[in-house]
Structure formats: C-alpha cells, structure tokens
Amino acid sequence: MLERFQNSRNALGLAFMLPAALLLLIFLTYPLGLGVWLGFTDAKVGREGHWIGLENYEFLWGDSVTRLALFNTLFYTFVASVLKFVLGLWLAMILNRNIAMKTFFRAVILLPYIVPTALSAIAFWWIYDSQFSIISWVLLKLGLIDRYIDFLGVPWNARISTIVANVWRGVPFVAITLLAGLQTISPSYYEASAIDGATPWQQFRYVTLPLLTPIIAVVMTFSVLFTFTDFQLIYVLTRGGPLNATHLMATLSFQRAISGGALGEGAAISIAMVPFLLAAIMFSYFGLQRRAWQQGGKD
Amino acid sequence: MSDFNRRKFLEGSASVAAAASLGAGAVFAPAVHAQTIKLTPEKGAKLRVLRWSRFVQGDIDQYMKNVAAFTAKTGIEVRVDNEGWEDVRPKAAVAANTGAGPDIILSTNDDANLYPEKLLDVTDLAEYLGKKYGGWYPAVQSYLRPDGKKWLGLGLGAAGSMMVYRTSMLKAAGYETFPKNTDDFLKMCQALHAKGTPPGFALGNATGDGLWCNWLMWSHGGKLVDQNNKVVIDSPETQKALEYGKQLYATFIPGTLSWLDPNNNKAFLDGQISVTNNGISIYYAAKNATDPKVKELQSDINHASFPVGPVGSPTESHLFFNQMVMKYTKYPQAAKEFLRFMMEQEQFTPWLTAAGGYIAPPLDFYAKIPVWTDDPKNTPYRDAVKNMRPTGYAGKLGYASAGAGADFIVVNMVAEAISGSKTPKEAMERAQKRAERYYKV
Numbered sequence: 001m002l003e004r005f006q007n008s009r010n011a012l013g014l015a016f017m018l019p020a021a022l023l024l025l026i027f028l029t030y031p032l033g034l035g036v037w038l039g040f041t042d043a044k045v046g047r048e049g050h051w052i053g054l055e056n057y058e059f060l061w062g063d064s065v066t067r068l069a070l071f072n073t074l075f076y077t078f079v080a081s082v083l084k085f086v087l088g089l090w091l092a093m094i095l096n097r098n099i100a101m102k103t104f105f106r107a108v109i110l111l112p113y114i115v116p117t118a119l120s121a122i123a124f125w126w127i128y129d130s131q132f133s134i135i136s137w138v139l140l141k142l143g144l145i146d147r148y149i150d151f152l153g154v155p156w157n158a159r160i161s162t163i164v165a166n167v168w169r170g171v172p173f174v175a176i177t178l179l180a181g182l183q184t185i186s187p188s189y190y191e192a193s194a195i196d197g198a199t200p201w202q203q204f205r206y207v208t209l210p211l212l213t214p215i216i217a218v219v220m221t222f223s224v225l226f227t228f229t230d231f232q233l234i235y236v237l238t239r240g241g242p243l244n245a246t247h248l249m250a251t252l253s254f255q256r257a258i259s260g261g262a263l264g265e266g267a268a269i270s271i272a273m274v275p276f277l278l279a280a281i282m283f284s285y286f287g288l289q290r291r292a293w294q295q296g297g298k299d
Numbered sequence: 300m301s302d303f304n305r306r307k308f309l310e311g312s313a314s315v316a317a318a319a320s321l322g323a324g325a326v327f328a329p330a331v332h333a334q335t336i337k338l339t340p341e342k343g344a345k346l347r348v349l350r351w352s353r354f355v356q357g358d359i360d361q362y363m364k365n366v367a368a369f370t371a372k373t374g375i376e377v378r379v380d381n382e383g384w385e386d387v388r389p390k391a392a393v394a395a396n397t398g399a400g401p402d403i404i405l406s407t408n409d410d411a412n413l414y415p416e417k418l419l420d421v422t423d424l425a426e427y428l429g430k431k432y433g434g435w436y437p438a439v440q441s442y443l444r445p446d447g448k449k450w451l452g453l454g455l456g457a458a459g460s461m462m463v464y465r466t467s468m469l470k471a472a473g474y475e476t477f478p479k480n481t482d483d484f485l486k487m488c489q490a491l492h493a494k495g496t497p498p499g500f501a502l503g504n505a506t507g508d509g510l511w512c513n514w515l516m517w518s519h520g521g522k523l524v525d526q527n528n529k530v531v532i533d534s535p536e537t538q539k540a541l542e543y544g545k546q547l548y549a550t551f552i553p554g555t556l557s558w559l560d561p562n563n564n565k566a567f568l569d570g571q572i573s574v575t576n577n578g579i580s581i582y583y584a585a586k587n588a589t590d591p592k593v594k595e596l597q598s599d600i601n602h603a604s605f606p607v608g609p610v611g612s613p614t615e616s617h618l619f620f621n622q623m624v625m626k627y628t629k630y631p632q633a634a635k636e637f638l639r640f641m642m643e644q645e646q647f648t649p650w651l652t653a654a655g656g657y658i659a660p661p662l663d664f665y666a667k668i669p670v671w672t673d674d675p676k677n678t679p680y681r682d683a684v685k686n687m688r689p690t691g692y693a694g695k696l697g698y699a700s701a702g703a704g705a706d707f708i709v710v711n712m713v714a715e716a717i718s719g720s721k722t723p724k725e726a727m728e729r730a731q732k733r734a735e736r737y738y739k740v
Contacts, residue, residue: 044698045392046414059736064729130554131566152503152557155720239504241707242556243715258389259705261413261698262737 038267045261056268065244066269069252072159074276076248077227080166084223085216087167088174093208095175096182106179113172121236124165128152128237152238155245162246165233170226174219181215182208221284225277249273334431336423336639344633346377349391350405351384351620354458354657355583361653365646372640375633384618385506388705394625402628403637406621407506408704409689409696411443411451418451419624424635425450428642433663441689442619445696453638454661455620456651458578459683460510462603465596468496468573477603481518484606485546491573492550498574499551499566501558502714506618508560509710511576511605513616515547516540516709517688518608523703523734524694530738532712533731539609541716541723548717556718568593576605578618579656579680586655602679604686617659617687659683694738702737 005011039056043049060066095106112120127134128151136148151161189207198206231250234240240247240255247255249269257266348366353359359381366377380401382390387406394400395414404410411418425444429435439454440447464477472490488498501508516522521537524530548555552572554562563575568584575581581600588594605615624634640646644664651658652670656677660666661684671681691700703709712730715721721729 044413046395046417047698063733063736065733128557129565130557130562131552131569131571147553150554150557153554154556158557238557239559241503241559241711241714243711243718243720255705256702258392259385260702260737261392261705262702 035267035270038264039271040268041264043263043267045258045263049264052264056265057272060265060268060272065247066252068244069240069247069249069269070272072246073228073248073250073273075159076163076166076230077224080163080170080227081220081224083163083167084170084174084227085220087171088219089178089216091171091175092178092182093204095179106176109175110172112169113176117169117232118236120169121165121233124161124168124233125237128161153242155243158238158242158246162234162237165237166227166230169233170223173226174223177219178212178215181212181219185211217284221281224280228273228277228280332431334427336427338424338632338636338639340373340375340633340636341630344375344630346375346403346628346630346633346637347401348377348379348403348405348637349387349394349401350379350381351387351407352381354578354580355654356587357583357653357655358650358657361650362641365641365650368646369637369640373633373636375630375637377637391623398627400625400627402625402630402634404621404623404625405455406623408619408621409442409691409701411621411623412445412696413698413701415445415451417626419626419628419631419634420449420451421453421624421635421638422448422450424639425453428453428639428662432642432644432665435661436663436684438619438684438687438689439661442696443621452621452623453642454684455622456658456661457617457619457684457687458507458657459659459680460507460576460578460615460617461679461683462574462605463567463577463581464574464601464603465496465567465570465599466601467599468494471496472573477601478606481543481606481608485543485550488547488550488574496573497550497552499555499558499563499572500547500576501560501563502555502710502718503558503562504707504710505558505560505562507578508558508563508576509707510616510618512710512713513688513690513692514605514614515544515713517614517616517692518606518610519543520608520610522693523691523700523709524738526693528694528699528738530731530734532709532734533727537712537727538723541713541726544713544717545719545723556714568596570596579677582676583655583657600676602676604679613686614688615683615686616690617683619684619687619689620658656680659685699737703734706733706737708733 038049040051040053041049042052042055091109095102095109099105126132130148130150130153133148133151135151136145139145140148150157152158185208189211190203193203193207229250230248231254234246234248234251235254238246240251249272253266253269253273255266256262256269260266350362353362363379366379369375370377384407387404388410390400391404391406391410392413394404395417398417425435435454443452443454444450462477468491469475469477469487472487472494474487474490478484478487491498500511502512503509516532516537519536519540521532521534521540523532552566563572563577564581564584566572567575567577567581579602582597582602585593585596585600588597604613607613622638624631624638628634641650642662647665648668651660651665651668656670656674657680659680659682663685666681666685671677689696689700690704694700708730712726715729716723716726
C-alpha cells in the first residue's frame with residue numbers, strides 16, 4: 001500500500017501540495033470568505049452581525065463619500081499605473097545600455113522600493129507640508145511663486161501629490177522587472193534589425209515591445225493591484241483628506257470598519273474592490289498573456 | 300489593597316493644618332476620604348498593558364516607574380506596549396472581537412461603549428476611587444458608566460485641547476488678555492491676521508486637533524444628535540456656527556485644510572501662527588527644548604479656555620482616555636489591583652506632575668495638586684475633564700458616536716463649509732445623511 005502510494009505520481013503530487021493548499025486555505029480563503037460574509041451582515045466591533053443581505057451595498061451605492069472614494073481609487077490607479085509604466089520602461093531601457101557605473105545605478109534605482117512605505121510617506125509629508133515644503137521654499141527663492149503651494153490642502157493638488165508619491169515608490173519595481181525582461185531579449189534581434197536598416201524607434205516598436213509584452217502583462221497586473229489597494233501612503237499623508245478627496249477604497253474601508261466599528265460596512269467596501277481587481281487580472285490574462293503568438297501560433 | 304489608612308489621613312489633615320498655619324500654600328495637602336477595597340491578585344499573575352504612546356516624555360517615564368513599583372510591591376510582572384493612539388483603537392477592537400490580547404487597554408474616547416459586554420465590570424473599584432478622591436467628573440461617567448450603574452472602565456483623564464497663544468503677538472494686535480467670547484475671539488483673529496500673525500486650526504482628518512470643530516458647532520447651539528440620539532446636525536444653529544466659521548477661516552494661515560495632528564505644533568513652534576488649539580505639549584516642548592530659539596518661546600506661550608459662544612456656557616471637547624480591563628483576562632483581580640495602584644495618589648500625583656499638565660484629571664481630588672498652580676500656564680488645562688462634553692453630545696455614547704467621530708463627520712462638514720468648498724446647507728445635509736447611517740442602529 002505504502003509502496004503503491006510512493007510510486008503514484010498523482011498521490012505524491014497531492015501529498016506534496018497539501019501543506020501549501022492548507023496554508024492557502026487558512027490564510028487566504030478563510031479571511032476572504034469571512035470578508036464576504038461580513039459584507040452581508042451588520043457586524044460591529046465586538047458584536048456578532050446579523051444577515052442583512054445587500055443592505056450595506058445598497059447604502060454604499062448611494063453614499064457620496066464611497067462614490068468619491070471609488071472615483072479617487074480609479075483615478076489614482078489609472079494615472080499612477082500609466083506613469084509608473086512609462087517611467088519604469090524608460091528607466092529600464094536606460095539601465096539596459098552599457099553605461100558607466102551600471103551596477104551602481106541599478107542598485108540606486110531600487111532605493112525607493114526598499115524604504116519602508118511609512119517612512120517614505122513621512123518624507124513626502126514633509127516635502128508637501130503647507131508651511132515647510134522644500135519644493136515651495138525653492139520655488140519661492142527662485143521667484144517662481146509668491147506663496148507656498150498648498151499641496152495637500154486643495155483636493156486636486158492632494159490627489160496629484162499622492163499620485164506623485166506613489167509613482168516615486170512604485171517605479172523601481174516596474175523598472176527592475178522590465179530590465180530583467182529586457183535582459184532576456186537576444187542582441188541578435190537588434191543586430192539583424194539594424195542590418196535591415198531599422199531605426200531605434202522601429203527596433204523598440206517591432207522588437208523590444210512585442211518580446212517584452214509577457215513581462216509587461218505581469219508587472220502591470222501587479223502594479224495595478226498594488227496601486228488599487230494602496231493604504232499606507234494615504235493613511236500617513238492625508239488620512240483621506242482634505243474633504244475626503246484622497247480617500248481610497250482601502251482607507252475608507254479601514255476607517256469605517258476598524259476606527260468606526262462598522263465591520264460589515266467596511267467589509268462591503270473591501271469586497272466591492274474585488275470586481276475591479278478581477279477585471280485587472282482578467283485583462284492581463286486574456287488580453288496580453290494568452291496571445292496566440294506566445295504559444296507558437298499567429299497573433 | 301489600599302495602603303491609605305486612618306493614621307495617614309490624620310497625618311494628611313495635620314499637614315493641611317500645619318500648612319495653613321504657616322501660610323505655606325504650596326505644601327500639597329491630601330484631602331482624600333478613607334476608603335477600602337479588597338482585591339486579591341491571582342497567584343502567578345502576569346499582566347499585559349496596551350497604552351497610547353506618550354506625547355510628553357515625563358508621562359511615560361513616570362508611568363513606567365509606577366509600573367516598576369507595582370511589580371516590586373506585588374511581584375506581578377507587567378508588560379507595557381505603546382502604540383500611537385490612532386492604532387490603539389484597532390488593536391483594542393481586534394482584542395475585543397477575538398477574545399485575546401492585552402489584559403488592560405488604555406484607549407481613547409468612546410471605545411468602551413463599542414464593546415461593553417467584552418469588558419470587566421469595575422464598578423467596585425470605580426466607586427472606591429470615586430469616594431476616596433472627590434468623585435468622578437460627569438463626563439467620565441458619561442463615557443464609562445453609560446447606564447448610570449455599571450462601570451465599564453476607569454477614567455484616566457483627558458489630553459486637554461485648549462487655546463495656545465503667543466502673548467507678544469496678541470499684544471501687538473491690541474489684546475492684553477485672551478477673549479472670553481466668540482465675538483471678541485473673531486475680532487482678535489481678524490486683528491492677528493491683519494498683523495501678519497494669523498491663527499491656524501486643523502481642518503484635516505486630525506483625531507485630536509480636529510476637536511475644535513465640535514466647539515465651533517456646540518458654542519452656537521448646534522449638535523450632532525439630540526438626547527434621543529436623533530440626528531439634528533442640519534439645523535439653524537449649526538448653520539450659524541458655520542457662517543461664523545467662515546469668517547474665522549478667512550483669518551487662518553493657508554494650508555489648514557491639510558493639517559493633521561502634528562501640523563499646528565510645528566507651525567506654532569516655528570513662529571508662523573499666533574493661536575491654535577492643542578494639548579500642553581507645545582508648551583512642554585518649548586520648556587524642555589535644547590534649541591535656544593524654541594526654548595525662548597516658553598515665556599511667550601500662554602494658554603486659555605475656548606471662548607464661550609452664544610449658548611452662554613463652555614462647550615469644550617477634549618481627547619478622553621479610558622482604562623479598560625478586558626473580560627477575557629485570566630487575572631481580573633490582578634488587573635484591577637494594578638489600576639487601583641496606579642490611580643492612588645502616591646502614584647497618580649507624581650505621574651500627572653511628570654506629564655507637566657498634559658493629562659487633565661478625571662477625579663476632583665487631583666485638580667488640587669500643585670502641578671496645576673505651580674506654573675499658572677498649566678491651570679487652564681486642569682479642568683478639561685470637568686468642563687468637557689463627551690463626543691456625540693447630546694446623545695448617548697456607543698457604536699454610533701464612535702463611528703461618527705472616526706468618520707470625521709463634524710470635521711469634514713466644518714471644513715467643507717468654512718473653506719467654501721460647499722455651502723453651509725450642503726455641508727450640513729451631507730453630514731446629516733452620513734450621521735443618520737450610524738445612528739440607525
């Protein structure tokens with residue numbers, strides 16, 4: 001019996017997979033399931049919830065702050081992800097060249113990513129301070145402005161400022177991952193295209209970009225997911241202010257569920273994020289990763 | 300068990316008499332009443348305490364000395380964890396929900412009313428301390444004895460939110476003393492603004508310093524809910540408060556819409572603003588500064604109570620501190636004994652003193668200790684708990700008041716209306732709708 005088990009690929013495979021599956025079940029599936037359940041209840045901190053069906057979702061649909069948070073989240077994710085992609089790709093292309101002190105620059109580029117988020121958020125908080133901002137100070141000294149910029153006190157300024165901080169933090173991840181992808185492209189493609197008379201732009205458009213697409217799909221999926229669920233940066237910089245202009249779904253969910261005690265409503269806000277996250281994954285999966293040409297067929 | 304006894308009481312009384320006869324008013328004279336309570340800590344008890352991080356260094360230094368004295372006396376090991384007060388609430392909530400975590404939690408505002416059934420009944424201890432130390436102030440009872448019978452925890456005090464101002468700047472604007480009513484206060488702010496030394500009050504999602512918005516609303520008769528917890532924030536009184544706030548906002552330094560709790564401290568200590576609301580931490584920072592420029596401010600800083608508005612009585616809002624014993628603790632007697640020990644005058648007086656007036660006392664007796672009068676600048680903070688209105692005034696505390704506070708409903712309404720982002724009517728309507736959601740419970 002034991003021998004049969006040991007010789008069975010299926011049984012062994014299942015046995016080896018079980019610990020990981022168990023861990024996933026406990027630490028991923030259970031919390032997610034609990035979140036879904038809580039979203040259908042009126043659970044409060046310290047109190048069991050009762051089933052109330054879609055009431056939380058109905059309320060959130062009509063709640064102006066939630067709608068604003070949804071808009072903020074989509075705007076934040078879209079703009080930050082696009083900027084991170086463009087800047088990350090640009091940096092990766094530069095770092096992929098034979099420049100002096102290449103290794104040093106590759107290490108430096110990672111710095112924003114390895115600094116703890118809360119720490120970099122505090123640094124940005126000082127940079128954006130309405131009274132002590134270094135940016136405002138420099139611009140004022142240069143005579144370009146006549147009063148300090150209110151980075152975090154005006155809704156649109158605050159949205160843009162938080163996006164800039166997010167981009168600063170997120171670019172290294174995109175850049176380093178795309179650089180890894182660029183390193184896998186054989187130089188022979190470039191040599192061949194150069195012999196055919198391709199311009200740098202044509203090389204980028206017809207060699208680099210198609211070959212980089214699978215890694216772009218992966219990195220952008222992660223980038224979108226991280227940005228959509230961002231919490232720490234906003235929590236430290238603005239706590240969702242001014243006037244809820246920078247509240248993201250994640251910060252609003254925390255505020256209502258934990259600080260405010262409305263566990264059910266907070267969970268519903270979190271669960272409402274899931275369709276958007278799934279859409280991002282689906283887009284990457286079906287739109288980019290499973291292109292036929294990757295499997296040897298025609299595009 | 301209390302080590303206060305009749306002999307000590309007589310000794311105390313004798314010292315009062317001696318002090319009076321010598322005219323030595325500065326001699327501290329206890330006037331506590333003999334009370335006893337029998338608590339028997341469980342054998343092998345160990346305690347974990349979660350408390351908010353200090354804002355003034357003296358607080359934590361003396362608190363830990365008291366903890367060490369407790370351990371030396373009882374043999375009970377006590378581990379103290381510190382968290383920012385924003386983070387204590389989530390941790391306390393998780394502990395209450397899961398039934399595991401610290402034995403004692405020092406938290407803020409109406410937390411005890413979020414999960415009353417998860418907390419140990421400390422009525423005997425609260426009554427003992429109340430009788431011994433001149434009684435708990437009404438606000439403490441609102442927070443911790445919501446049904447008028449059972450105590451959910453003990454009051455620790457409150458970080459008073461008072462007016463902090465620069466005497467020299469007020470003088471330059473023509474004011475020798477701080478205004479006592481809202482009309483004069485507005486005129487003073489306009490004068491300060493004209494002199495280039497504006498006031499500044501936090502309008503971001505600032506947990507502590509956003510409390511001035513309650514004062515603004517209450518001082519004009521507005522309130523979030525009535526006594527039956529019916530949301531009444533959309534009212535002519537609130538509208539008046541917001542119209543007044545608009546005039547006030549016009550005098551503020553730019554940028555207050557983004558201000559969180561630390562912003563006003565920084566701006567004040569940098570000399571950019573003349574008036575703000577704060578705990579005594581600004582003064583404490585100046586007093587203990589190593590930077591001579593900051594230390595110089597010490598003599599220029601002064602404090603005052605919030606001006607009284609058209610309602611005719613003080614309408615102060617302060618950050619209240621609870622001490623809760625979680626019901627799941629394995630050592631309820633030890634936990635209660637710990638709290639008793641920490642609240643006794645031998646420990647509590649040095650602690651309040653070391654905190655330099657940062658924590659206003661919850662029991663009347665501790666308003667008489669010298670820290671409040673030795674430095675007259677501390678005095679306005681003394682009666683913070685005595686004069687305060689609980690959050691969620693005039694209704695009952697609980698999930699709804701906690702949620703409304705955490706959601707910054709009042710702060711955002713005030714910010715929207717006075718900054719001109721919305722009309723007062725629009726801001727009130729939005730606040731009304733949002734608050735009704737919480738008070739639907």
